[in-house]
Every structure is written in structure tokens, then in C-alpha cells.
Amino acid sequence: VSRFAQDTAVEPAGEDRFTAVVTDRWSGFAGNPLGGYVLAVALRALGRRLAPPDPLAVSAFFLERVVPGPVELRTRVLRAGRRTATGEVGVHQDGREALRATATFADLTAPREGPTLRFADPPALPPPDQAVPLYPDGPPAAPTVARQLEYRLAAEPRWRTGRPSGDPRSEFWTRLTGGGDADPFTLPFLVDAAAPAIMELGASGSVTLQLTLYAHRRPTPGWLACRAATRFMTGGYHEEDFEVWDAAGNLIAQSRQLALPRPPFAWPMAGR
Amino acid sequence: VSRFAQDTAVEPAGEDRFTAVVTDRWSGFAGNPLGGYVLAVALRALGRRLAPPDPLAVSAFFLERVVPGPVELRTRVLRAGRRTATGEVGVHQDGREALRATATFADLTAPREGPTLRFADPPALPPPDQAVPLYPDGPPAAPTVARQLEYRLAAEPRWRTGRPSGDPRSEFWTRLTGGGDADPFTLPFLVDAAAPAIMELGASGSVTLQLTLYAHRRPTPGWLACRAATRFMTGGYHEEDFEVWDAAGNLIAQSRQLALPRPPFAWPMAGR
Numbered sequence A, B: 001v002s003r004f005a006q007d008t009a010v011e012p013a014g015e016d017r018f019t020a021v022v023t024d025r026w027s028g029f030a031g032n033p034l035g036g037y038v039l040a041v042a043l044r045a046l047g048r049r050l051a052p053p054d055p056l057a058v059s060a061f062f063l064e065r066v067v068p069g070p071v072e073l074r075t076r077v078l079r080a081g082r083r084t085a086t087g088e089v090g091v092h093q094d095g096r097e098a099l100r101a102t103a104t105f106a107d108l109t110a111p112r113e114g115p116t117l118r119f120a121d122p123p124a125l126p127p128p129d130q131a132v133p134l135y136p137d138g139p140p141a142a143p144t145v146a147r148q149l150e151y152r153l154a155a156e157p158r159w160r161t162g163r164p165s166g167d168p169r170s171e172f173w174t175r176l177t178g179g180g181d182a183d184p185f186t187l188p189f190l191v192d193a194a195a196p197a198i199m200e201l202g203a204s205g206s207v208t209l210q211l212t213l214y215a216h217r218r219p220t221p222g223w224l225a226c227r228a229a230t231r232f233m234t235g236g237y238h239e240e241d242f243e244v245w246d247a248a249g250n251l252i253a254q255s256r257q258l259a260l261p262r263p264p265f266a267w268p269m270a271g272r
Helices: A004-009 A034-051 A185-193 A196-199 B003-007 B035-049 B184-193 B199-200
Strands: A016-024 A052-061 A067-082 A084-091 A095-105 A147-155 A169-176 A206-215 A223-227 A233-234 A238-245 A252-263 B017-022 B056-061 B070-082 B087-093 B096-106 B149-153 B168-174 B206-215 B224-229 B232-234 B237-245 B253-262
Touching: A004 A185, A004 B199, A016 A034, A016 B017, A034 A052, A034 A084, A034 A206, A052 B056, A052 B096, A067 A196, A067 B096, A067 B199, A067 B206, A084 A252, A095 B056, A095 B070, A095 B224, A147 B017, A147 B056, A169 A185, A169 A196, A185 A238, A185 A252, A196 A238, A206 B056, A206 B253, A233 A252, A233 B253, A252 B199, A252 B232, B003 B184, B017 B035, B035 B056, B035 B087, B035 B096, B035 B184, B056 B184, B070 B253, B087 B199, B168 B184, B184 B237, B184 B253, B199 B237
Parallel strands: none
Antiparallel strands: A016 A067, A052 A095, A052 A206, A067 A084, A084 A095, A147 A169, A169 A223, A206 A252, A223 A238, A233 A238, A238 A252, B017 B070, B056 B096, B056 B206, B070 B087, B087 B096, B149 B168, B168 B224, B206 B253, B224 B237, B232 B237, B237 B253
16 A cells, blocks of 8 residues: 555545545645545545445645645535446545545446547656656655655756746656655645746746646556646646656656735747 | 626525525536536525625535526525624535535735736637637527536637547637626636536536636626636546636636546547
8 A cells, every 4th residue: 555545534424424634745836735635535435425445536626725634524415327427525624625525436447438639748757767856855845745745857847947938837756755665646646746837937836726637547556647838828827738657758747726816927039 | 786686686585595496598518407507596695794805716616406496505604803703504405515615705806916917828818709609690599508608719629520639728809798797706606607617628528526726807788708627537537627717817726626527528639
């Protein structure tokens, strides 16, 4: 069992309710647990109510800050079909609903009728053992999430050098630190955990308002290739697209977020 | 008042409930009302409960077929903040929940702190008066939605000629027929109403499971430039990205759907 599986475990507390303890081991720069980590906890609870094993389509709205400690997960089944099932889950803490997610589950390993096609290429990265670690001297003390994932890139990202590139795109390898492999519940965390693409615009971070994830396959063990890009920012509100690929060039998952930049920031570039 | 505004009107039926009549004037090839049209009705109801005027981030899960006739909209406010408010709405018909949406509303015209940047270009289309109508001889008798929107393209789409291109992308102008202009509630309909990009793969249509829309600006009057593309299909499950731009080259909205192809289909191409 991976550390991630341990830290996202839920306990039944009635027919449709679960409890969990959100730890401080998956926190971002602002010091609170990453939205994608809390979302994974929520999906573990919802998954107990739905027959199919894997989150296929996930939508989450991040309403309030979550702090490390106990949370209650309130679930509801919306539709239980033959191949897919849909439900919703709210993450409650201190009398407030902090996160609301809706998700359709399916069996990602079940045979399917339709074809498999792609009209885009996987990230163009050197093999992981020839790529550059994001933190060559080991992860920083904060944020704590930096200790949970390893990143390797073709070259040191420009935002790390203090001279952001002005081009909000990045490609990199990632894997869980400590030997645990990603599972379908890890995906919402992976797509939310990396440095936001707008770091290359001079932003110091990004606060997610909404996240949608589609899973195409179960993650494979080991390194996964990722691509993050922001194409549009309107008055600060920006989207970020994220793709997760396996080492063989198959798409594992894609996500999109709507987010706001975290101050302070110094915008170096004007885009088009 | 546009025909769309009339056909998406809702009536209060208690503190958190509304009623509406879904008409047969916005139906797709399968004969039932388009998901994006029903979603617009749901958002009109939710909008009555939230102070900000415009849907900013919308997520919808399509659970059951809706048929023309009465529906009940059950709403709940999840968070009412200073600048944004989030709520959920379920569309109920014949004792079943057919659609579940969650949305954050904001004022899209309010001044914002952050910059406006784009790292992608608007569709490359000839001006609307030099573009080719999708239906030069007038819209077909079915689906009824074909009478509600006009489309103009740089050239006749290949799927219309019976020889799909194998390239699931398209760009086109669209506007509401009959002189009504798009408003923010029209956007979920617009992004769902056009011929799916996978028509160029030989599919006869597509059934949406989940749709997420981010609005960046209120629509401008008249023609809007659109771009639709499918990049990934895994065992039939495919995404479709959709962008709506104004005639001046500003992004109005972007959406992504997870969908399944509607049979019959004859796949002509293998992608990459």
C-alpha cells in the first residue's frame, strides 16, 4: 500500500457518510492540503458507494480552504447503470462544505467497442534516467508535497532560475516518491500537484476554482510523462490543461482547471 | 427576448424549486432535446438563486434522456461569496434525475485585477459574408436544432459530402437564427449544438456524458467564431474541445466534453 493510499483512506460512518483524516503531508505553498489530494480522499469515499472501480469523469469545485485534520465525506448515488455509475460527494469540515465533486465511475480495464485513436503526440522527453531532476539537491522543506513526487525534465525550468520564460507550458516525468505506484485515485492529485504552467509567467502559484479530469486508462507503474499548458487568461482567471501519459506513449488522463494566480506575481510577458 | 430565452424560461415553484417546459425545438439527431439546451434551462433556475449574473464555470453530468415536456429544477446554494457564488441543480423528469449540474457564477463584466493573455489564435475564417453556409438550401427538417442556428464555414465540411476527412477538427461561424443574440446562458447550448468533430471520423453523432464550460466574456452580438476538435479517443470514449470567440478575436468561452459515438459509424482513419 502506497503512502498516498494510506493518507487517502476513508472509514464508513453511516449509510452514505465516511470520515477521513486529511494529513499535512500533501500541502502546497499556501500551507494547506492540495485540492487534488482532498479530491482523491473524496473520490475514495464515493467509490465505496459505486460498483465500477475507476473514476472515469471527475468534476470538482473548490469552495473553502481545507486544513489538516478530520473531514466528513457525504455521498449520494445519482445513477447506477450497467457499465457506469455517477455520484456526488461533499467534503465537510468545521461545519462548512469545502469541496463538492461529481464523478462517473467505470471499469477502465473492461473491453470496449469503439476504436482507440489519438491526434496529438506524447511529451517529447529524454528517458527519465537522462532527464534533469527538478530538485537536484533534494526537495525543499516546504511545501510538504514536494517530498511526495519526483520530477524530471529535459532542462531546468526557467521559473526555477528566477527568469520565467513567458511561455506557460511544461513537460516532465513524475512518479510518487517512496516506491508506491500511481492508481486511478492518484490522478486528480497528480494533475493538481505540479508547478502551475503560469509560473513561467512570473506567478508564484495558482488557486484552483474548478477541475475536470477524464481518465482514459489506469496508470502504469513507474514514471509517467506529463504536459501542462495555459492558453488563456482573462483578467487573471486562467485555464490549465494537463495530460498524463504512460512511458509507452498512451494517454492515461487529461484534465482542465479554472484557476486564479496567487500573489505576488510579476508578469514578464504579454502573450499574443 | 430571443426564442432561446423564451424556451429556457423557468418558473419558481417553492424556495429552491423551479419548473420549466422543455420544448421539441432544440432537439438533436436522436430526437430528444440537446443536453446543452437542457443545461441552459437548469442554469437559468440556478441563476435565480445566486447573486452574480453569469455562469463562469459549469460542469454537467448527463444521466438520462430528457423528452420534451415539463421538468422540475431542484437547486441548492453551496457557497455564496463576495465575487462568486456556487450552486448545484438537478433536472428531474418522470421521477428520475436526468441531469446534474454544478456551477460557479460571477459578473463577467466586473473589473478584474489580473492580466488578459492568450497563447493561441482565434479560428482562421473568412468573414461571415464570404463564408459558405452549412445548409445552402436551408436547414433539414430534422433535427429541429438545425433551424435554430446558422453555420458558415471556409468550405463545405467533408462529412457532408459522405467522405469524412479523418481529421476531427472544424472551424465555423455560428449565430442564432431569427435575430436573437447569444447571452451567457446560450453558451452551454452553443458548445453542444454543432456537429461533433468526430463526424469527420465517420461517426453519425456523439452522446455527451459530461461537459465542462468556462466563460471568459459575455458573448457579443452577431456571428461568433468556433473551433471544435477531438484529440483523444480510447475505446470509443472521446473528448471534444470547443472554443467560442468573438469577431474581434477575443475568447468568449471554452468547453470540453467526454462523449461516446452514436452508431452507426464507419471509421475511415487510424489517427496516430
